[in-house]
Amino acid sequence: MRNNSIRSLLKIPGYKIKEIINKGEGEIHIRIEPHKRNKGICSGCGKSHRSIHSIREMTAEDVRLGEFRVFLHIPKRRSECPEDGRIHTEQIEWIELGARVTKTFAKSVNRLTAITTNQEAGWYLGLNDEKVCRIDKAILARLARRYLHPTPLSINISIDEVAWKKHHRYLTNVIDTDEKVVTWNEKGRKAEVLDKYYEFLGAENCKRIESASMDGARTYISLLR
Numbered sequence: 755m756r757n758n759s760i761r762s763l764l765k766i767p768g769y770k771i772k773e774i775i776n777k778g779e780g781e782i783h784i785r786i787e788p789h790k791r792n793k794g795i796c797s798g799c800g801k802s803h804r805s806i807h808s809i810r811e812m813t814a815e816d817v818r819l820g821e822f823r824v825f826l827h828i829p830k831r832r833s834e835c836p837e838d839g840r841i842h843t844e845q846i847e848w849i850e851l852g853a854r855v856t857k858t859f860a861k862s863v864n865r866l867t868a869i870t871t872n873q874e875a876g877w878y879l880g881l882n883d884e885k886v887c888r889i890d891k892a893i894l895a896r897l898a899r900r901y902l903h904p905t906p907l908s909i910n911i912s913i914d915e916v917a918w919k920k921h922h923r924y925l926t927n928v929i930d931t932d933e934k935v936v937t938w939n940e941k942g943r944k945a946e947v948l949d950k951y952y953e954f955l956g957a958e959n960c961k962r963i964e965s966a967s968m969d970g971a972r973t974y975i976s977l978l979r
């Protein structure tokens with residue numbers, strides 16, 4: 755089969771097949787590379803940057819081709835982000851973040867675990883339990899991000915700072931007190947974190963908040979106006 759025919763079977767927008775390496779029994783390893791016009795998206799700011807700091811190869815499993823398990827070898831570009839001055843690796847839209855598999859593969863694992871145990875799904879796919887769990891977790895995290903974005907408007911909110919005493923670390927939860935659900939959270943505390951929440955919400959929605967309380971006391975409301 756020519757590379758182009760295989761490429762049409764893979765869902766790898768923005769990438770082309772560079773080389774097919776057969777490694778071991780029952781596995782196909784495919785080296786892919788980005789098209790020239792694909793400039794990559796910075797995981798720090800979501801924009802494209804021209805200069806590349808370095809390249810790091812990652813391997814991600816994709817759905818099977820016939821009896822063969824498919825592993826994609828993907829060069830990930832790293833750039834210094836002008837927004838925060840740090841080096842960020844590009845994010846690839848069709849890779850399931852934190853699971854080293856494609857989203858198509860993750861979806862098929864998720865469908866299997868919906869009807870059978872992780873152990874059996876893992877046996878069928880040749881994955882260990884931990885990997886199956888990690889894939890399911892990654893999908894859940896992505897779904898949660900999608901459901902919570904854009905940040906839903908709440909009329910009455912309460913702000914809750916959760917502390918990990920040992921490290922003096924904080925997480926700020928914003929709770930919709932009418933719906934009794936956490937609608938937003940972020941690491942950190944106090945005004946600078948809340949400013950982020952108001953930013954996510956947008957100026958128009960901020961005006962619609964009627965009350966904001968913290969530890970029972972109405973506070974931070976001045977930030978809204």
Ligand SMILES: [Zn+2]
Pocket residue numbers: 796797798799800801803834835836837842
């Ligand atoms: Zn950036």
